[in-house]
Amino acid sequence: MADLSAFADCKPVVPAHEGARAVAVEKLATVSVTAWPGQRAAVSEALQAAFGLGLPAPGRFVQAGVLAVVWLGPDHFAVQREDTAELLPDLAPVLGAFAALIDVTDARAVLRLSGPQARGILAALLPIDLHPRAFGPGHAATTVAAHLTVQVRQIEADTYDLAVSRSFAGSLWRALELAGEGRLRLG
């Protein structure tokens, strides 16, 4: 049976003057990785050997193809793969000895915001500095947006991913619609 997007019941918004667009990112297999004390380097090396991608520095994420590793907190990371297949079975043999692995696929609803006014719209929502000197491609942060805990990542210039707990998808959509002030196309 078909999956149901977390944003399935959100009404698309078509502005008169589009400055940015937000679309749902679906089918993102995600595993929470907590390195056991002293094992961060081992985790990074094992990841590197298996997937060609090590652990990111604090406040950063790294990406190679469909795979990304996001820093969430000290020794805490998320590994993501844009794929419908389960990720945990692939990670367990690689990282199981060095880290706690918890499948959190579907726990988050993700919107990708892109366009020349994406940064300006996000400034209305996020209390963090998004100026290119402070936050650029490869940066990741956990912050708040309209009372929602949100993880934000800058994918490339003018493109950001926003992730909230899945059940809050409608509230994120609405917060973006309001912050967009008629410049943001949703859906």
Added chain:
Amino acid sequence: MSRLPSGGLIDRATRLAFSFDGKPFSGHPGDTLASALLAHDEKLFGRSFKYHRPRGVLSAGPEEPNALVALRSGARREPNIAATTIELFDGLEATSQNRYPSLRFDLLAVNSLLSPLFPAGFYYKTFMWPASFWEKVYEPIIRRAAGMGRASGEADPDAYARENLFCDVLVIGAGPAGLAAALAAGRRGARVVLCESDPLPGGRLLADPVEIEGQPAAYWLESVKTALHDCADVKLLTRTTVFGSYDHGTYAALERVADHKRQPSPHEPRQRYWRIVAKRAILAAGAIERLAVFGGNDRPGVMLSGAVRTYLNRFAVAPGQSAIVLTGGDDGWLTVAELRRHHIGVAAIIDRRSEISDAHTQLAARAGARVFAGAGVVGTQGAPVLSSVDVVDSAGERWRMPADLLAVSGGWTPSVHLASHLGAKPVWDESRAAFLAGKLPPGMVVVGAAAGNFATASCLAEGTRAGEAAAEDTGFSGPAAAVPVSDDATAENAKIWIIPGARQKAFVDLQHDVTDKDIALAHREGFVSVEHLKRYTTHGMATDQGKTGGVAGMAAMAALTGKSMAATGTTMFRPPFTPVAIGAFAGHHRGRDFRPYRLTPGHRWAQEQGAVWIETGPWLRAQWFPQAGETDWLQSVSREVVAVRSGVGVCDVSTLGKIEIVGPDAGALLDLLYTSTFSTLPVGRTRYGVMLREDGFVFDDGTTARLAPDRWVMTTTTANAPRVLQHMEFVHQVLRPDFHVAFVSVTDRWAQFAIAGPQSREVLAEVLDPGADISDRAFSFMACGTFDALGGVGARLFRISFSGERAYEIGVPAAHGDALLRRIMAAGTAQNIVPYGLEALGVMRIEKGHPAGGELNGQTTARDLGMAKLLSSKKDFVGRALAQRPALLDPQRPTLVGLRPLDRSARLRAGAHLLPPGAAARIENDEGFVSSVAFSPSLGHWIGLALLANGPARHGEQIRVYDPVRNSDLLAEVVAPCFIDPDGARLRG
């Protein structure tokens, strides 16, 4: 008409129609409401707060205490707006305030004659006795009489936005000092935000005939605007008032995005609240000209001298035709020169100083004005607007001079409010005759007139230097820039405080109608500290916060106590600098958007079924599912309960908190969290547990399942899910950092549904992929495991029950939740499966005596809830020590029981008190209360759970259930809390 034939920053080619008190007028873009009305010789703007005295325009800016009007009409009507800050727009409607029945004829002006009855502290003294009158009589009267305008009472139709801004340098104020600072920092490459409350940058340069670099200042202004535009990272926000400074370089600013229009454009917010985080701040907010205290200083036609120049030069309006200038320094003479330049007659110049310079004497001669040196003003006449001024010359002789404008130059007060918001009191500077910023917030400097340096030349120099220093501090170095040259000399600040000899009211606070006599009364009654003075007289407590009259009040008290201004001091300033609409703080968070909400994966399906929703915390949960023909919620709920108890039902339980715990020490962590032992739980089993707070009271309850030797999943109550996770982080990080364990919330990952009822297994068998063995032998009560459903989707299955029936909870990744729910409903067609909601769930848990919200109220112990046997004595757990306190072991503590009304048709009410039968309804007889009630369709009558003193020993007794709130008083039988299947046979199947 008083519009000057030329000049001014107005667009004469465009006419804007507006109305004041229903009368039509016209003005031009660039006008304020005040300037446009003055151009029509309208000088009466409103009536004063206490005495209903006629009031006109005192100033030309946000400091205005008099000309307060209600702006717009209908839902957009906003009271108490200073006409001096309202930009004119076509179709503007304004009305005067505090007058009845009309502005020119006001009945309550009689208050002025009764003023001996309204002294300082009037309310404190008058409305004391009897106390019973406070709320019923006095308050309504005071409320009707108090306040200036009225709120519209309708919902605000406009949107308010909020935005975050980060910068290296925040410059507050775009006068000469601020512009120079922003340019100096911006040219170095720093991120600069320049905020100006006016629609135009320039500050006093827009009003005074200043030359910069040998040219009129307008040329410099244009070049700076262009240069700022060319800087890489300078943001100029006009119509933006920085109204508060906070910790760590955070500032709040309000941008009036659309207040200068009839209404906002589509999608445009009316106002925007900016949260600005700055590494450095340069306060260049300028100065506010202050009120001088003399008899009749409130009459329309009395105007601040600098404001006169603003109306002449910026708005091309003559605020009068025949002027008198009262001054305490050179600044008033600048106004004389400007009046003369615009061909306005100057009848007299009253200089408080006895020495007049030759240049000023010559200026007076050219203007044809009589000079009174060492003289003062003691009164004004004119009803309602000024017609003559009473002058007392240096010899003490009184002169009555005709005039329709009295320009008053009593000195300038630096705007140091933002430097004071973090708690530093301004300090008196005698040489500048002003309070200057005290200890500055970290990262802030004050420049220009805000620092008491009023000359344009020093503003430009200080601004440039401060801008460069701020850039340097934030990592942007470069060569020193040349400071623009200006011609004006340093002006000494005037100080006129109180001119003695007044025979009329002399105001120190125009908006709150506080006079010099009120200050004297406060002094006589011992309220001599400025903080007491302020609160006792309400001096400086109006919406203008004493911007014009504040210093005069301090000076009046200093004179009375014989102390210096430095010793008298001033009160502290607090945000906001100018009033901010509550809507700007709320932003988008109103109505449906007040706070975020959470929807479960089964929401869409339940919506299709017509579920009735209830908010539980942020979640929307289905309360019940009404069916055709059902007219009453109880009918629907009872049907759902009966269906589950006799057949099968499904309930979305995705909202329950789910925390996945991994690691070799997970069992040890659970042992510490729960009162009972979990580490011994075999893989594939689930156990119910209770957590205590450190103080020994019950915190939360739920089940935890062991999926693998080192992998567990805990459930929490919906309401406590975030708190339990937080508690676990505390226990792990602080109490047992040595544990090898990790956990994350997986609440949103799993769509989880309870399938409950005697026929639940048959339905489940259809839902799971073929081959699953869920026989009672393979999957008994409290089993857990992983299965496939929906054709290969990994599902978690738990045989747990809240309803007391055979039940299973099945969870799949959330994206599959909608599909799983539809599959369950399809699979249960033969069994007539029904969806059930939160109410039916509640009824069934009460029938089973399971404690929930009403019992887990933070005041109950595990013993109180009949769960003493869950308190392990073999291990430590959080709350163990304090749960042993003697008072918590007292058998007289209210303890969980069940209640059945003796009259089976009677309805029990939650919250009712329990009393011994026959005992009077007094608190000393109180033995507990009813915590939860439900109509039990299984039993056919109402049942209740209650917390009753020594409850378990009293099964079989009768108790009086008394509810004075809803007028219910009945007898009930005390029974065990479990009403259905106490042995749990149905659970096990």
